[in-house]
Amino acid sequence: MKKNTGFLLMMLILFTSLKCYSQVGINTDSPDEKAAMEIVSSEKGILVPRMTEKERDAINPTTENQQSLLIFNTDEDCFNYWHKVEKEWKSLCGKIGKADFEISDCNSIKVTGLYRNKESLGTGHYITVTVNVKKAGAYTITAMPDPENGYYFTQSGEFLATGEYQLVIPGAGTPTDYTPTGQPGDLIRFTLNGVVSSCTTYIPIEDSSKKPEYTMNCSKVQVNGVYLLDQELAPGNTITMTITATANAIGATYIIETDEIGGIRFSASGILVSGTQTVTLTGVGTPNTLDPIRLTITSNSSTSSTTCSATVNVAYTKKRILTIGSEPNGFGYNFSGTAQSGRMLKAANNYGTLSNSIVKCEGFDVIDGSVNPTDAQMQEWLTGSNPVDIVIIGYVNATVGNAAQGAAIRQYLQNGGVVLAFMDNNGVQAQPLLRAVFNSSTITATNIAGAAPGMVYAFSNIEHEILNGPFGDIRGLYWGEDASYTQGATGLPADDIIVFSTDEDLSGTNSYTGAVTAFVHKTLNFVYVGDGGFNSSNTVNTSPYTICPFRVDANNAPVARQRYGRITNSVYPVYNSVFTANAIAWGIKKAQFKDQ
Structure with a gap:
């Protein structure tokens, strides 16, 4: 009987214990029937294990029974649970959780708008800041005056990927107090997902009683x-x-x-x-x-x-210039050497990236085409895979007048190339080239009547950037022929050209016929002057007055050549170098924008 009583007592204790573990109530004697445990409190909460992401990941759940394992992620500031199917920790704050980000550079903070006390902030009041996102997720960034002054800035959203982003944080509210004289303004502190950043800025608040009149x-x-x-x-x-x-x-x-x-x-x-x-x-x-x-x-x-x-005006990119002619280190028909024409072209105060450069340009690669380049060379330079930007032709040259090179120059011009042609030589150069450019066999180029060294011609008094350009306004002024004769062109299609000068010699008497001695084509980037020595120079500015009309000063800037002409009592200042400098500036622009 005692054995039976003991057995019954043991079974009663066992079943009572099982029932106690079936439901747990804390601060309640009657936990909800659906709950294994119920905690009742109006003063306190519960604390689950708090750990960093690194500590959380070290748990490494592996069994089905560990599904729904719950921790509090102190890095994310949110609850995480283990998902057995996807085998990863999930955040209760959203699928991607909170972002981890920081302001990349405190100096990048930019405040936009004028802030005045008693005037509400609007769409023109905002702060721009660049942030570096280390972990994608939801974000909230807030900027507040410290101490408070009636306004703030805030922005929320989601970063879908890591990287650098620029955020625009709109403002709201109305500043209460203005900044006293001598003070930097309101100190603005930034909070990123609840974490205070070390970056700050200042916003001066103006006195709204003073109007910016x-x-x-x-x-x-x-x-x-x-x-x-x-x-x-x-x-x-x-x-x-x-x-x-x-x-x-x-x-x-x-x-x-x-x-x-x-x-x-x-x-x-x-x-x-x-x-x-x-x-x-x-x-x-x-x-x-x-x-x-x-x-x-x-x-x-x-x-x-x-x-x-x-x-x-943004500086033009570097240009490749092909210069054809002789005397690069002497008279300077060829611009590749140390003559005045070459020095003018290479001087950074003329074409360069100095603050005082007349034409802002990254300079030139100058190709010396010598006197008579071959047909193959011209075709490569003009129509090859990397054509030059500008061609300058001077005395003396015969090959550009042949059929192959004339065709190459015409194609080059049709492709948007730039040619400055200074030519004479009894029609050997000028007439064949003009006929090729205009595709016309009726054009003639011959020595003008009464041709003699030192003839002077007037530039047209018309508006064009070659005559009125960055290096000077030479409209109605003069240019001088160098040493021999001038080629006047007739039969040119009048609708296709702008005439810069005719064959009327101002320094003597000649039979004026109306032949064209200088012009620019209206649609092709082609300038013609009927004198191969137009850019000829020497070291003196005195007699003889019939040669070397091109002149630069001590800084290699283009200037007038004084007292020029074939009759001593009828001499003029001539502006050949200014014309050429303006023409090169025009050519640079044409080459830069030829595809537009």
Whole structure:
């Protein structure tokens, strides 16, 4: 009997224990019938194991019974559970979880807009910041004044991949207090997914009682510096201008900026002073086009809606120039040597990337075509796989007049090439080439009547960038023939050319017939001057006055050759070098944009 009683007591304890483990209630005597455990509290929560991702991954669940294993990820700041089918940890914060990211460069933070107390922030108030995303996921970035001042910036979203991103964080609210004089402004702190960044910036809040009453003086806009394709702007790339403020505006803030065109923009801000002041807009960005960049300048003036404009010219890329002729180190019919023509071409103050370069250009590769290049050489240079950009032909040359080279030059011009032809030689050069270019057998080129060394001709008084270009305005001025005779052309199709000069000699008397001694083609990039020695020079500027009309100064800049002409009491300043310098500048532009 005692044995039976003991057995029954043991079984009762066992079943009672099993029932106790079937449901657990903490702070409750009656856990819900569907719950294995229920915790009741109005003051405290529960804590599951807290660990980093590295610690979590070290668990390495392997069995089915470990499905739904739960931890709190301190790196992500979220609960994670194990998914047995996909064999990976899942986040309760969303499929991709929270992103891990940081501000790449504190100096990249850019605040946009004018901030004034008692004036609400709008679409023009935002902060741009570049961030580096180490782990894809959801993000929230917030920028707040410290201490608070009635406004903030916030943006949320998802990064779908790692990498570098630029975020635009819009502002909201209304600044309460303005920044006292001499202070940098509100200190702005950034929070990235709840983590405070070490990067900060300042936003000055203007006194809304002071209005920016001023006008921009558009006539004083000046673009400064050299601009190169695909090269980031340097400190010298600026725009300067003047503004004039009213007496009531003194102490208010001006903000002047351009739109962003061609990869660049400019901006400036500062405090208005009495009267007229000069402001400098600093450029940022990288030019991505060789087209002229036309910018509109706007301001925050409360009294003027005037806009100004500025044009940024990006330096032309390096050009390949083929020069044909003799005397590269003597008279300089060929531009490849040390004569004045070659020095003018290679001088960086003429064509270069100096701040004072007249034509902003990355320079030239000059090919010496010598006196009489072969047909095969010309075809390779002009119509081969890498044709030259500009051809300059001077005295003395005979081969360009043959059929093969004439055809190559015509095809080159039709392909957008540039030819500057300075030619005479009794029709051996000029007439065959002109007939090839115009595809006409009726054109003639002969010595003009009364031809003699030192004849002087007047340039047409018309608007064209070769006559009125970067190196000077020579409309209505003069050019001089060198040493022998001039080839005048007749039979040219008048509708296809712009005449720069005729055969009327101003330094003597000749039978003027109206033959053309210089012209430019209207549709082909072809310039003709009927004198092979047009670019001839020597080291003196005195007698004889009938040779070497080309002249540069000590800086190799083109200048007039003084007292030129075949009659002593009828001499003129001649501007051959200015014409050629303008023509080369024109040719550079034509070569740069030939496909447009």
